[in-house]
Amino acid sequence: MNKVTSFLKKKDLYLGIVRYLLAGEMMGYGLLKAIGLQAVFVFPFSAWQRPLEEAIGSQLTWAFIGYSTWFRVLLGLFEFIPAVLLLFRRTTLLGAILLLPMTIGVFLINQAMELWLYTRWLTAGLLLLNCLIFVFEWQKVKALSGIVISKAGQRRYFLLELIINSVVVCMLIWIITYRGYYNKDERNALTGDWAHHHPYEWTLISEKINDTPAPHRLIRSYYQPKEIYSEINDSVNNGGGFIKYALDEKEHRLFFKFIRNDRNQGNYYTFHDTLSYSIVADTILKLEKINDTAGGSRHTWTFRRRIINENRYN
Helix, strand or coil, rough: CCCHHHHHHHHHHHHHHHHHHHHHHHHHHHHHHHHCCCCCCCCCHHHHHHCCCCCHHHHHHHHHHCCCCCHHHHHHHHHHHHHHHCCCCCHHHHHHHHHHHHHHHHHHHHHHCCCCCHHHHHHHHHHHHHHHHHHHHHHHHHHHHHHHHCCCHHCCCHHHHHHHHHHHHHHHHHHHHHHHCCCCCCCCCEEEEHHCCCEEEEEEEEEEEEECCCEEEEEEEECCCCCCEEEEECCCCCEEEEEEEEEECCCCCEEEEEEEEEEEEEEEEEEEEEEEEEEECCCCCCCCCCEHHHHHHEEEEEEEEECCCCCCCC
């Protein structure tokens, strides 16, 4: 009993230490973001020139947060202003409530993106300090909860709400799961394992018209779920349209449909290509097209397969 009494007498002291520690750290990080000294660019700068596949978590995080100046400043203010409220006893609880989404978010980002070990421990400590304020201010939290959550007398339609909301949530889950735009589990001989982040990249290594080698071109092809085809080429992208493909693995036929939108007329134009394909030793893809309108010329492409994120296990 004496220990409890002693603790209650020193509660304001302990609370003061907690809120000043939390406020000091969050004000510092908030100011760094707001004035442009944190999350400004990927370090080292050479990382900007590397593919996303090769970027580590800290580089991806910094590039994302630092992409937009106003967004970075806003994040800084969301950390700085609630931290200032912690400095005053009358606004301590308000500051802790406003700061909680930030401390949770920063902690989860550090863990998920596998950032530096010391920042993971630091953000865990900041979240703990934030939660300790709610422990010290438990009576206020309890009173506030009674205001936010409706009393028993206002639960007249609770069962009806529960049934309706359960149906709505289940329907939404069904639509997203079974009728979603992307089915990552969809696989064929060209897609690779998209579900586990190991799709195939097919890089052009040779091109011939009849038996004459064509000038070298950059083409990297990606066959995605939902029969979507994309590529990196000498013109950077696919142009003013998108490409769908279909694969007939039994007949070894590959069908392309290029869809272009005419902005002036608002119509869609589609162009179709049919190619035969073969895969050699699982790593070489050969495509062949017979052009009937050019005297029966034969156009062949040879691609080499690479498994993206081959050494990644999550």
